[in-house]
Amino acid sequence: MKYSRDDILDSAVDLIDREGIGVSTARVAAHAGVSNGTLFHYFPTKQDFIDALYLRVKRSLADAIGETDVTDPPKDRAHQVWDRWVAWALSAPARHRVVLLLKGGGVVRPEAVSEAAALFSGVTDVLDAAAKDGTLVPMPLPYLAAVVEAQVDVAVTAQLDGAARDTAFEMAWASISSRLP
Amino acid sequence: MKYSRDDILDSAVDLIDREGIGVSTARVAAHAGVSNGTLFHYFPTKQDFIDALYLRVKRSLADAIGETDVTDPPKDRAHQVWDRWVAWALSAPARHRVVLLLKGGGVVRPEAVSEAAALFSGVTDVLDAAAKDGTLVPMPLPYLAAVVEAQVDVAVTAQLDGAARDTAFEMAWASISSRLP
Amino acid sequence: MKYSRDDILDSAVDLIDREGIGVSTARVAAHAGVSNGTLFHYFPTKQDFIDALYLRVKRSLADAIGETDVTDPPKDRAHQVWDRWVAWALSAPARHRVVLLLKGGGVVRPEAVSEAAALFSGVTDVLDAAAKDGTLVPMPLPYLAAVVEAQVDVAVTAQLDGAARDTAFEMAWASISSRLP
């Protein structure tokens, strides 16, 4: 009655953050204050559960990033995205770590990964805009996106804040900006 | 026939690359053409096995990178490291993917991680040299190292080669280089 | 069908009597008509299972012995205990042998042993009473108890009955009775 799908997912974030992928469904259920059977009522398969967990966290990140003002210069928009992203991660580090774990461990189904990727149009839009400006290094956009994302992860894992956070953004931006002779 | 510890480890790289962390020790042994018992004769624990695997691959990378000429300018040395690193990864992509998987999945013991990190003094030396030149962004060296490593991983995963590989290096170098107004 | 913890334990008595300590949990489960997993659902550990088995049998013996009339002379009470004890053992020899096996083989956890010992206050009371009468040899009561118990085991193992059973009691009683010059 009190417990919904999402409550179970949210409770699992902490648990998996602490104990790693590989926690048993039993422990996940217990940690959520739910019976074994209830877990499987919501998620027919452990794989389904993991994918759902991944998607939920990713969605919360996408929501946190939201949209940026199309009329602003790309770099400003990118900076805004960066700040929101890092803020989101720092506000609940477990969520960020769990996403890294699930993706890095290769336990999320590819379909879930791409479904999640689709949520981040707000981010790709910024890169698109920058690319149109000729601001960016001539490489495939997905590659540039990956380079930036990798740096967000590093920045967050390093728990940067204050000036360091801005410096980190400048580093990321520098890496993808075209440079003139 | 003579099977050594290392033969088992080498054979496991392919298997884990294909089937993910989570392969059973039985499959690992079978894939190496060795009995179940033999695996545990060499590696008392599955954890020991995984750590050993991680270390072996990391060591092979460290060997491939080797040293660079101290008299060369830091950026050149860095480029050399970059090229060797990417070449190593492309010459045996499975090894690279397995390292990402093991580390990303959080299944390697921290001690093994730091033991492996110690092997890469050849890389840190280059950053040290660059830092002394005032060439680098004023951030902790380990952070800069992490930013570069993250970009290597992205580049390798993207299977870049030719000109793109050089561009990717320039991107990484740009991210950590200090910029004047 | 409904299988309880106790059904599994009861079924195990025969099996262990026949095949010795060292029967696999798999065989125990199969013999009880239960799946392997069910066994571990009730007994998290084989050790837990063994302790539970020991306790269950001991408890059944304690129940069989029950209480004796405090107003009777100690020797009569002792005789009654003796008879009930032997009768219990003969009515289900496997139970008796299993207890000897578990205890003698040193596979029962000490805590279980003392927990079981606590069940036999009905027996110790009789010795206490006799001791107060000055009827007993001046030795520590636990020692006298051990001497009697040892003789019960011998008597039961020898499958004595009829007059021999009474003689055996007289022997045991003689061993702990004080003798005048």
Next chain:
Amino acid sequence: MKYSRDDILDSAVDLIDREGIGVSTARVAAHAGVSNGTLFHYFPTKQDFIDALYLRVKRSLADAIGETDVTDPPKDRAHQVWDRWVAWALSAPARHRVVLLLKGGGVVRPEAVSEAAALFSGVTDVLDAAAKDGTLVPMPLPYLAAVVEAQVDVAVTAQLDGAARDTAFEMAWASISSRLP
């Protein structure tokens, strides 16, 4: 070269006393400073090893008891046997405990048990003599022997010495002595 069958057995006594039946042959070999293979060179089977261990300890007890003077009165001879028995056990408690463990755990082959029993003619002779005197309770001699042995075990386990040891003997003797109206 330095290590004989018996050295391995002797070394195993302590180990099994400490760790119970169930020690692996590997540990037994290591504890004896011998290789895995050497153990199986001497004892083709673990069962063979256990039987040999049991026999060796029993033989040492039989030797310690030796013979008693046929012209002495049975009770004196019995007392002598008792004293030597207890002394033997106290001089190396591990040996005694191991015998109890092996026998009690039901891991010794019956043939080994009877082969060992045959070594104790020195003891049975005393009972025979006493029986001929009419000194004993009218029960089968093996039963009386068992009753006495059980009490030795109790006495030894209790680590009795001094006067208590004599009292314990009197108790045992009383249990098997015929009593007149």
Next chain:
DNA sequence: GATGAATGAGCCTTCATTCAT
């Protein structure tokens, strides 16, 4: 919908035993 007992396949690990050296 929610529960939790029951399942059984599968996993990691142990260990007696073999055998080439």
Next chain:
DNA sequence: AATGAATGAAGGCTCATTCAT
């Protein structure tokens, strides 16, 4: 005789999943 690497069957235990209530 002595060694110890190699074996593989077997064991204890876990866990995702099912299902009757």
